[in-house]
Amino acid sequence: MSEDTSPETTGAYHWIGKNVTKPDALEKALGATEYVGDMVVPGMLHAKILWAGAPHGVIRNIDTKDAARVPGVAAVLTASDVPGTNRYGLAVPDQRALADDKVRSAGDALALVAAEDEEAAEEAVAKIKVDLEPLRPILTYEDALDPMAPAIHEGGNVFQHTTVRKGDLEKGIEESDVIVENAYHTHRMDHVPMEPEAGLAYVDPSGVLNILVGTQYPYRDRRQIAPALDLAMNKVRVIQAPIGGGFGRKDDITAEIHVGLLALKTRRPVRLVYTREESLIANTKRHPMAMNFRTGARKDGLLTFLDGDIYGDTGAGVSLGAYVIKKAGIHATGPYDVPNIRVDTYTLYTNNLVSGAMRGFGVMQAAVAHESQMDQLAHRLGMSPLEFRIKNCLKPGLASSTGQLMNEGCGIEATLQRIKDYMSAHDLRFNRPHA
Amino acid sequence: MRQRYALRVNGETRETEAEPHESLLDVLRENLRLTGSKKGCNEAECGSCTVLLNGRPVVSCLVLVPDAVGRDIVTIEALAGDGTPHPVQRQMVEQGGVQCGYCTPGMIMSAYALLQENPHPTDEEIRFAISGNICRCTGYGKIVKAVRAAAEEVGRAAS
Numbered sequence: 001m002s003e004d005t006s007p008e009t010t011g012a013y014h015w016i017g018k019n020v021t022k023p024d025a026l027e028k029a030l031g032a033t034e035y036v037g038d039m040v041v042p043g044m045l046h047a048k049i050l051w052a053g054a055p056h057g058v059i060r061n062i063d064t065k066d067a068a069r070v071p072g073v074a075a076v077l078t079a080s081d082v083p084g085t086n087r088y089g090l091a092v093p094d095q096r097a098l099a100d101d102k103v104r105s106a107g108d109a110l111a112l113v114a115a116e117d118e119e120a121a122e123e124a125v126a127k128i129k130v131d132l133e134p135l136r137p138i139l140t141y142e143d144a145l146d147p148m149a150p151a152i153h154e155g156g157n158v159f160q161h162t163t164v165r166k167g168d169l170e171k172g173i174e175e176s177d178v179i180v181e182n183a184y185h186t187h188r189m190d191h192v193p194m195e196p197e198a199g200l201a202y203v204d205p206s207g208v209l210n211i212l213v214g215t216q217y218p219y220r221d222r223r224q225i226a227p228a229l230d231l232a233m234n235k236v237r238v239i240q241a242p243i244g245g246g247f248g249r250k251d252d253i254t255a256e257i258h259v260g261l262l263a264l265k266t267r268r269p270v271r272l273v274y275t276r277e278e279s280l281i282a283n284t285k286r287h288p289m290a291m292n293f294r295t296g297a298r299k300d301g302l303l304t305f306l307d308g309d310i311y312g313d314t315g316a317g318v319s320l321g322a323y324v325i326k327k328a329g330i331h332a333t334g335p336y337d338v339p340n341i342r343v344d345t346y347t348l349y350t351n352n353l354v355s356g357a358m359r360g361f362g363v364m365q366a367a368v369a370h371e372s373q374m375d376q377l378a379h380r381l382g383m384s385p386l387e388f389r390i391k392n393c394l395k396p397g398l399a400s401s402t403g404q405l406m407n408e409g410c411g412i413e414a415t416l417q418r419i420k421d422y423m424s425a426h427d428l429r430f431n432r433p434h435a
Numbered sequence: 436m437r438q439r440y441a442l443r444v445n446g447e448t449r450e451t452e453a454e455p456h457e458s459l460l461d462v463l464r465e466n467l468r469l470t471g472s473k474k475g476c477n478e479a480e481c482g483s484c485t486v487l488l489n490g491r492p493v494v495s496c497l498v499l500v501p502d503a504v505g506r507d508i509v510t511i512e513a514l515a516g517d518g519t520p521h522p523v524q525r526q527m528v529e530q531g532g533v534q535c536g537y538c539t540p541g542m543i544m545s546a547y548a549l550l551q552e553n554p555h556p557t558d559e560e561i562r563f564a565i566s567g568n569i570c571r572c573t574g575y576g577k578i579v580k581a582v583r584a585a586a587e588e589v590g591r592a593a594s
Contacts, residue, residue: 021528028536029524029543031471031511038470194475194483194537194571244473244537245571276476 024242036198036212036241036255037273044200045074045114047262047272048121050128051281052099052108055139055351056152059099060131062111067127072120074266076128077112082261084230088253090220094153095317095354097228097257103132104152105316107282107353114262114270137351141290141311144348152316152349159318160347162326164401172305172340176296180376184293184369188313189286191358195244196279199255200271201263209236211260214243216250228257229264236260248357252284252319284356287324288313291369293332297377301391305340306333306373310366312355314347319356322347328362333401334370335412336392341401385430386423390416440500444469445513459503460484460495463510471511471540475569482568485541486510492548494567511540514547522585522592523547532581534572542568546582554589556582 027033064076079086079100086100087093099108111128115121136150143149144157151157173179199213209231215221218238226233243250255272262270274282290311296304310328314321329345378388393412399405422428437452444467451466460477463469463486472495475481479494486495487509514521520528523546527533532542542565549556549564556564561582562575570578 019529019531021531022533024536025528025533026520026524028533028539029527030515030520031540031543033536034470035473035537037474038464040468192571194473194481194535194569196475243535245535247571276478276481 033242035195035244036200036214036271037195039200039212039241039271041200041202041269044269044271045116045262045266046118046121047259047270048113048115048118048125049109049258049272049278049282050111050113050125050130051106051278052103052110052132053106054103054132054134055106055137056135056150057103057132058135059101059103059110060133062131063129064111066129067111067113067124070115070120070124070127072116073113073124074116074268075112075114075262076124077261077265078110081265082228083264084226084228086228088224088228088257089317090224090252090320090356091318091322093224093227095253095319097261102135105351105353108316109258109282112258112262114266114268139350139352141313141348144313144350145311145346152351157349158346159314159349160322160326160345162329162345164329164332164341164343166338166401166403167305167340169305169307169340169342172296173307175298176304177299178377178380179294179296180373180380181294182292182369182372182376184291184372186289186291186365186368188288188353188355189358190280191245191247191249191286192279193245193247193249196274196276197250197254197283198271198273199259200241200269201259202269203263203267207235209260209264210239211237211256212239212241213254213256213259214241214246214250215254215256216243216246216248221253221256224253225256225260229260247359248361249284251357254283281353284319284354284358285315286358287321287355287362287365289325289328289365291328291332291365293369293373295370295373295377297381299381301381301383301388303336303338303377303392306338306343306370308332308343308369310343310345312345312347312362312365313350313352315350315352315354317354318347318349319354320361321355324355324357324362326362328366330402331363331366332370334367334374335394336370336374336389337394337398338401343401379432386416386420390420440504442467442500442503442508443506444508445510445516453500455499455501457500458496459486459498459500459508462500463495463508469510469512473537473540475537480569481538481541482545483538483541485544485568487544487548490548490551492545509544511544514543521547522588523550523582526581526585526588527578530577530581530584532573532578538568538570542570542578546585549582550586550589554586554593556586558583
């Protein structure tokens with residue numbers, strides 16, 4: 001008989017079922033953990049950003065002369081001071097470290113100041129004069145789809161179109177006894193990590209640009225920082241500082257390129273700490289989506305089809321939007337077996353704030369639509385919304401919208417059954433009567 | 436105009452210079468380098484800057500320095516001043532009430548103030564006491580559990 005090497009026997013499951021304390025929890029509870037905003041190094045300058053504050057316009061001129069004369073100011077920088085490509089972005093480099101030709105969202109950075117203290121930096125920012133020629137702002141899905149609207153980037157405002165196709169939609173419609181059709185809108189949402197964005201950069205004696213930042217992804221940061229600042233990859237070191245909450249927000253570049261550029265130009269350490277207001281107007285948000293769903297079912301309670309369109313507003317930069325919105329389409333049927341599917345998604349550029357990764361990554365927006373559809377179908381069929389879900393949920397042997405075969409790891413039916421047992425044991429009912 | 440202030444912080448008198456319109460939070464963090472009190476919003480919404488002023492929890496971002504003169508200021512740094520974490524601090528660790536940690540010092544100060552005044556709080560009283568402290572990670576359940584466990588621990592030690 002061969003030796004038993006199952007995880008249960010070898011102790012690989014040693015930690016399961018036990019409370020394990022986080023290694024860094026005690027220093028956090030003592031208040032001893034230093035986040036970037038708590039760090040001070042000798043000779044450090046303080047940075048501030050001039051934000052665009054307007055959604056769309058051609059930059060005619062940025063006058064920094066008065067700002068540079070404020071006592072204590074060490075540098076005032078605009079796009080022409082950026083040595084590299086000035087571009088970054090997780091999927092495509094469509095975001096500017098500092099806006100150059102155009103302003104594409106109110107959260108675009110126009111200029112940077114480094115000064116001996118924050119007050120001097122703020123005073124200098126207030127003295128920068130911007131001459132902006134306004135362009136028609138693209139703020140709604142309709143604006144973005146309008147062929148007459150100005151293109152925010154080269155290549156137009158529809159960045160990506162994806163499709164999900166399964167079965168025979170017409171057959172599904174014919175077989176339906178009940179069809180519900182609705183439009184759903186979800187809103188833009190900020191992650192609001194308790195720690196606003198912050199970064200601290202310095203050039204060390206060997207010429208390496210060091211950047212301390214509460215980031216989710218130091219190496220991907222480095223791949224974006226180096227070309228933007230025209231540095232070799234091995235001349236940039238991103239150091240993961242304690243991160244006061246991210247939730248997807250700190251997947252993208254936040255303070256990295258700005259503090260890095262200021263440290264390169266001043267040859268002094270530079271710290272940038274966002275205010276909460278800045279954190280709300282800049283960097284990525286959760287994608288707002290508009291979803292038009294038509295869903296059918298038979299009298300016996302089986303789902304027949306989903307016919308849907310999803311429009312996602314990724315703002316002035318794609319970030320991870322193309323993946324988030326595509327994912328909303330893939331998950332448009334939720335954890336349910338739908339034999340006939342047509343879903344199209346559109347990733348749209350607008351002059352709104354950039355949207356990117358946030359917990360759920362597009363699946364939550366889709367859930368607003370598919371779960372609402374499920375409730376309405378159950379109501380129309382006179383079925384319990386729970387029984388209706390148990391009947392239609394994915395089970396081992398069934399396939400998802402994109403053909404992924406469910407195996408024993410598919411736990412939705414057991415989960416729903418537990419809810420049913422709990423409700424029955426506690427004599428709980430649904431608020432809205434059915435049947 | 437910058438002025439001199441003598442602040443009684445964690446049992447010691449600390450001399451510092453500041454503008455009269457500066458907040459207690461900024462002076463604690465920048466002048467006295469007590470960075471355990473965090474700046475999450477700087478407008479009294481999040482509670483991460485909570486300190487005790489004469490025993491009562493306040494958001495230090497809305498206290499002007501002159502108003503703190505002559506009062507006892509207690510910050511997170513004092514709670515384990517003798518090298519032993521306070522039961523609230525230890526239970527926050529053991530019950531999983533700490534995740535990113537940014538709200539943690541303010542949360543602990545609110546809970547500590549509650550236990551000073553009410554050593555046997557109900558869950559509702561705990562929830563009320565920390566209602567001014569926003570946490571985005573935990574969902575609060577484990578924090579309430581930690582404060583409850585700390586109260587039991589303090590109660591056992593006292594009896």
